[in-house]
Amino acid sequence: MSIIITDSGFFSNYQDAKVSPNHPGPSVDLKSDFDPKDITQELLQARCIRIELPSFADGRAFTLAILLRSHGYTGHLRAVGYILADQYTMVRRSGFDDVEISEELAIRQPKKQWQDRADWRRHDYQGRLREQTL
Amino acid sequence: MTTLGGAAGFEVIVGGGLGRTPMIGKTLREFLPAADLLPYVEAIVSVYNLLGRRDNKYKARIKITVHENGIEEIRARVEARYARLKTLFKGADQQLLQQIEAHFKAPEFICEKAPEFDAFKEESPGFCSWVDTNITAHKAEGYAIVSISLKKHGDTPGDATAAQMRVMSELAKKFSHDELRISHEQNVILPHVHRSDLPTVYRALRTANLATANIGLISDIIACPGMDYCALATARSIPIAQQIATRFAKLELEHDVGLLKLKISGCINACGHHHVGHIGILGLERAGVESYQITLGGDAGAEAQLGTRAGPGFGAKDIVPAIERLVLGYIELRADADETFLQSYQRLGAAPFKALLYPKEK
Numbered sequence: 001m002s003i004i005i006t007d008s009g010f011f012s013n014y015q016d017a018k019v020s021p022n023h024p025g026p027s028v029d030l031k032s033d034f035d036p037k038d039i040t041q042e043l044l045q046a047r048c049i050r051i052e053l054p055s056f057a058d059g060r061a062f063t064l065a066i067l068l069r070s071h072g073y074t075g076h077l078r079a080v081g082y083i084l085a086d087q088y089t090m091v092r093r094s095g096f097d098d099v100e101i102s103e104e105l106a107i108r109q110p111k112k113q114w115q116d117r118a119d120w121r122r123h124d125y126q127g128r129l130r131e132q133t134l
Numbered sequence: 135m136t137t138l139g140g141a142a143g144f145e146v147i148v149g150g151g152l153g154r155t156p157m158i159g160k161t162l163r164e165f166l167p168a169a170d171l172l173p174y175v176e177a178i179v180s181v182y183n184l185l186g187r188r189d190n191k192y193k194a195r196i197k198i199t200v201h202e203n204g205i206e207e208i209r210a211r212v213e214a215r216y217a218r219l220k221t222l223f224k225g226a227d228q229q230l231l232q233q234i235e236a237h238f239k240a241p242e243f244i245c246e247k248a249p250e251f252d253a254f255k256e257e258s259p260g261f262c263s264w265v266d267t268n269i270t271a272h273k274a275e276g277y278a279i280v281s282i283s284l285k286k287h288g289d290t291p292g293d294a295t296a297a298q299m300r301v302m303s304e305l306a307k308k309f310s311h312d313e314l315r316i317s318h319e320q321n322v323i324l325p326h327v328h329r330s331d332l333p334t335v336y337r338a339l340r341t342a343n344l345a346t347a348n349i350g351l352i353s354d355i356i357a358c359p360g361m362d363y364c365a366l367a368t369a370r371s372i373p374i375a376q377q378i379a380t381r382f383a384k385l386e387l388e389h390d391v392g393l394l395k396l397k398i399s400g401c402i403n404a405c406g407h408h409h410v411g412h413i414g415i416l417g418l419e420r421a422g423v424e425s426y427q428i429t430l431g432g433d434a435g436a437e438a439q440l441g442t443r444a445g446p447g448f449g450a451k452d453i454v455p456a457i458e459r460l461v462l463g464y465i466e467l468r469a470d471a472d473e474t475f476l477q478s479y480q481r482l483g484a485a486p487f488k489a490l491l492y493p494k495e496k
């Protein structure tokens with residue numbers, strides 16, 4: 001079983017994590033080597049898109065998340081796979097709503113480690129540069 | 135930095151790098167308005183993030199990605215990404231930049247005549263020669279840029295003692311609007327010195343053993359730490375640099391030789407930038423002994439060029455005599471005293487220089 005991590009803690013299923021219940025579309029899984037040329041209107045209608053991170057060193061999912069959001073995707077976006085707690089702030093800043101990791105990985109990185117990074121808007125230098133005014 | 139119709143901007147070049155796979159960067163965009171730098175650079179990194187090699191970490195480099203996909207493909211992707219990212223920047227970045235710029239204001243320059251400077255130049259040939267090599271023109275009238283050479287002949291290139299560092303910081307405080315910079319050529323720069331202060335600065339530097347007049351000359355060598363300090367090294371760099379500098383000081387020829395960039399790396403990682411030295415030396419290990427490979431014709435200037443390998447390597451004992459043959463030979467080959475080593479090489483091609491390095495057995 002996997003664990004869902006949000007700003008408010010650990011959850012063990014989709015319902016608890018409150019995944020856009022009112023969004024009608026399907027749920028889609030993407031690999032990290034997904035080519036952004038394949039972003040279609042249909043994909044942008046999805047209720048939930050899960051992007052897989054095969055390793056913590058594979059940062060492609062971050063770029064894909066930013067691209068999906070910049071194409072106007074408003075559904076739920078989830079990072080799935082091998083993610084370290086240290087990366088949580090960056091995961092959130094790039095447009096993901098939450099993280100899904102294996103139970104095994106969650107045991108090695110207890111809740112506190114994620115909670116320490118839950119205030120991801122703090123020191124968000126990129127966000128700051130993109131404001132209208134300072 | 136460049137301009138277009140009076141507006142400031144950048145020429146953007148990607149995919150350059152030295153190391154084991156040296157490449158000259160390619161122009162991605164001739165002109166980018168200065169204000170669009172952040173979204174454009176982010177677009178480049180974003181394209182590289184998706185396209186770069188992930189199967190082999192030695193190939194996880196922008197230069198490899200540009201080389202494998204071609205600059206046209208990279209440009210198309212970057213421009214598409216840039217168009218998207220640009221709309222996200224709404225002005226706060228420029229405001230922040232202005233705040234930062236306020237901290238880097240140019241000092242208030244005082245444009246006065248400098249009679250002390252001219253008088254001392256008449257009187258001291260040492261000062262005269264130091265001014266010839268170690269001073270660069272400043273944009274403000276009456277000012278000069280001073281390069282303090284950390285390349286005293288025979289010393290470790292780029293080293294300064296604690297006492298010397300104190301002297302330099304004092305000089306920066308008193309005579310250079312409190313600014314001092316370290317150059318990649320392993321020297322120290324005092325960026326804004328009034329010409330009337332140059333004699334005082336020179337005397338203080340001379341007392342501290344810091345007035346070597348050799349900026350841009352053959353003894354102003356970039357040498358990586360090499361085997362003396364670096365765990366990755368395959369050969370020593372520093373002793374080779376010291377020997378070359380000492381030899382040319384003894385020959386008293388380096389001012390006659392003129393501008394010559396010699397760069398030494400102690401292994402293929404190329405921290406000494408030997409690929410872009412007019413003369414580059416790469417220290418390798420061959421069957422347990424040091425072997426020094428020479429490259430010729432590299433250029434780190436505006437017309438960046440990678441040097442080409444001249445031929446088989448030289449042993450530690452043979453490398454300094456080989457460099458000596460090469461440089462003395464150049465003096466014979468050059469069209470006139472104004473033609474630099476690099477210009478002669480470009481005019482004549484590699485053959486006569488190779489002949490100097492590898493003379494036929496008599």
Ligand code: SF4
Nearest residue numbers: 358364367400401405
């Ligand atoms: S070029 Fe090689 S030896 Fe020299 S500093 Fe770099 S890694 Fe070390």
